Amino acid sequence: MxxxxxxxxxxxxxxxxAYGTVPNGTGTxxxxxxxxxxxxxxxxxxxxxxxxxxxxxxxxxxxxxxLGKKSGTWSALVELAGSGAAGTAPDIDAFLQAGFGxxxxxxxxxxxxxxxxxxxxxxxxxxxxDPSTMEQLLALGAVVDSMRLSITQESSTIxxxxxxxxxxxxxxxxxxxxxxxxxxxxxxxxxSSPTYAGVxxxxxxxxxxxxxxxYTTLRSLNINVEFARSLPSDILFNxxxxxxxxxxxxxxxxxxxxxxxxxxxxxxxxxxxxxxTGFAMSFVIGATAxxxxxxxxxxxxxxxxxxxxxxPSWVTNFSAVANASSATAKDEMTLVCT
Amino acid sequence: MRYRFVGIEAEIxxxxxxxxxxxxxxxxxxxxxxxxxxxxxxEEQFLEIFEAVDVEPYQMVACHDDAPAEFQSAKHxxxxxxxxxxxxxxxxx
Numbered sequence: 001m002x003x004x005x006x007x008x009x010x011x012x013x014x015x016x017x018a019y020g021t022v023p024n025g026t027g028t029x030x031x032x033x034x035x036x037x038x039x040x041x042x043x044x045x046x047x048x049x050x051x052x053x054x055x056x057x058x059x060x061x062x063x064x065x066x067l068g069k070k071s072g073t074w075s076a077l078v079e080l081a082g083s084g085a086a087g088t089a090p091d092i093d094a095f096l097q098a099g100f101g102x103x104x105x106x107x108x109x110x111x112x113x114x115x116x117x118x119x120x121x122x123x124x125x126x127x128x129x130d131p132s133t134m135e136q137l138l139a140l141g142a143v144v145d146s147m148r149l150s151i152t153q154e155s156s157t158i159x160x161x162x163x164x165x166x167x168x169x170x171x172x173x174x175x176x177x178x179x180x181x182x183x184x185x186x187x188x189x190x191x192s193s194p195t196y197a198g199v200x201x202x203x204x205x206x207x208x209x210x211x212x213x214x215y216t217t218l219r220s221l222n223i224n225v226e227f228a229r230s231l232p233s234d235i236l237f238n239x240x241x242x243x244x245x246x247x248x249x250x251x252x253x254x255x256x257x258x259x260x261x262x263x264x265x266x267x268x269x270x271x272x273x274x275x276x277t278g279f280a281m282s283f284v285i286g287a288t289a290x291x292x293x294x295x296x297x298x299x300x301x302x303x304x305x306x307x308x309x310x311x312p313s314w315v316t317n318f319s320a321v322a323n324a325s326s327a328t329a330k331d332e333m334t335l336v337c338t
Numbered sequence: 339m340r341y342r343f344v345g346i347e348a349e350i351x352x353x354x355x356x357x358x359x360x361x362x363x364x365x366x367x368x369x370x371x372x373x374x375x376x377x378x379x380x381e382e383q384f385l386e387i388f389e390a391v392d393v394e395p396y397q398m399v400a401c402h403d404d405a406p407a408e409f410q411s412a413k414h415x416x417x418x419x420x421x422x423x424x425x426x427x428x429x430x431x
Contacts, residue, residue: 033350034375034428084345084399085377086414088421109418195375197348288399290417291346 004134010194011039011076012126013094019244020141020165020182022124027185031126036194037091040157041077044127044139046070046167069233070180070240074125074139075161079200080149082291082337086110090337091196095160098123099144099227100335111338116330120229120245124182125164128190136190140182141165143229143245149295151203151221156285156293163231165241179241201286201293208256211272211279213265219257219315221283223295225333226251252333254281254297255319260307270316273302278323289338296334299323340364342384344416345377346399359402359413360384360393374424379416383423387415 012035014023023030049068057063076095083090087109090096097103101117120143127137145162166180173187208215227250231242260266272279278299286292302320309315322332341363343356350372354363362381365373373380379387391412396405402413 033372036351083377084347085417085420087417088377088424106421108421109414193353193372194351195349195372196351197345197375197377199347288346289402289413 002131002133004129004131008130009039009042010036010126010128010130010190011042012036012128012191012194013076013092014124015094015097016122016124016141019122020179020241022138022140022182022184022188024183027183029124029184029188031124031188031191033191033193033195035094035126036191036196037076037078037095038081038196039076039078041075042125042127043076044072044074044125044137044164044167046072046169068240069242070166071231071233071242072139072142072164072167073162074142074164074167075159076125077157077159080151080156080158080285080293081198081200082286082293084198084288084290086290086338087112088197088290090198092158094123095144095147095158096335097121098142099147099160099225101227104337111336113337114335116250116333118247118330120227120247122165122245126188126190132190136170136187137167138169138182138188139164139167140180141231141242143227143231145227145229147225147227149221149223151223151283151285153203156201156203162227162229163242165231179239198291201288201291203285205287206284206292208258208284209280209282211265211269211281213263213269215258215266217259217261219259219311221254221256223252223254223283223297223333226253252297252322253319254300254322255317257308257315257317259311260314260316269302270305273318273320274304276301281320281322292338294334294336294338296336297322298325298332339367339369339373340381341373341378342381343377344379344384344413344420348376348378350376358397359399360388360397370423371427374420374427377420377424379420379423383419384416387419388412 051068100114101119104112123142125139142164170187233242300320343361
């Protein structure tokens with residue numbers, strides 16, 4: 001019998017070209033070493049429903065139920081790390097594409113820019129453990145419903161999560177139906193030499209520009225995007241698995257705290273916050289080319305500030321919702337890696 | 339096949355780890371996709387780009403900001419080249 005260290009876990013991710021179909025060549029998965037991403041935490045979980053029998057019997061004992069709907073959930077917590085070469089996509093590119101809704105725009109040798117779109121690309125997410133005799137998992141038809149960036153001085157992370165069509169396992173593969181197999185004829189073997197590039201960008205370096213004023217006084221920063229993507233599971237005669245992705249209005253929010261000060265710029269921003277007047281914000285995280293992340297937020301309507309006296313200096317806390325600039329725009333958030 | 343590293347830090351697990359700009363790495367044939375994903379450029383291409391530039395003083399990425407314009411220009415070319423190499427090999431993605 002073997003056991004596995006909880007610190008030995010290897011993730012791979014690929015964009016699916018069709019929802020629920022694992023990228024493959026004649027049934028063999030095309031997952032490769034270059035699809036690896038370095039993870040802090042990866043969870044993939046299958047859910048299978050149990051439908052209780054309603055029919056009466058001659059006793060009051062419960063009788064066995066029936067296998068019902070099948071679905072899954074997943075989440076991946078990773079470091080915010082650029083590739084290390086400006087204009088080359090990061091290892092987490094597939095997650096970002098699936099979150100933002102389309103591929104990043106590449107400026108050769110300069111940057112990769114992610115902008116929002118109303119599409120819902122799906123992912124195949126591999127959750128491997130060593131040794132290979134342990135149960136191995138694969139989430140297919142995975143969509144990004146939520147993305148959260150958390151920036152501190154010494155740690156910058158990004159967490160993606162959402163529903164998936166199903167999570168299949170190595171040991172039970174032979175008994176799966178065709179939908180769950182996602183086009184595969186066998187469970188994929190783990191590529192033997194996962195390849196990673198980049199180091200995490202740190203909040204020690206960077207800048208914040210809020211309502212056109214630059215600040216070096218931020219204490220915390222979290223940016224949260226609820227993409228509002230789901231997989232419908234309420235359709236008759238659609239089988240046990242959820243249908244293709246659907247999406248409603250997304251919501252981009254940001255909360256931050258900063259040292260309070262008596263500058264005209266901060267006072268003006270507080271006035272705007274109370275009046276719900278929109279303003280732009282940008283945050284630059286990191287300072288090394290190939291690993292500098294710039295988050296741009298437009299039309300931010302902030303809450304009234306509140307104050308925290310738990311620090312030696314007064315701290316003021318804000319949260320805001322970012323908004324598109326027009327009824328036809330999708331520009332409330334951009335993420336650029338340079 | 340010989341390669342040179344043009345990133346900050348990368349790893350082909352169990353095969354090679356890179357943390358110096360311009361670091362030399364030898365990989366077996368057939369590992370082009372892994373090389374590209376780890377920001378390795380074929381050595382011949384690297385030497386062509388950096389023909390007139392001394393890379394040695396700039397192995398640590400932290401000092402690149404102070405590097406002369408010819409190094410910055412070559413680094414920019416190398417970044418473009420490795421992105422193209424990755425695209426060509428698909429780098430697994």
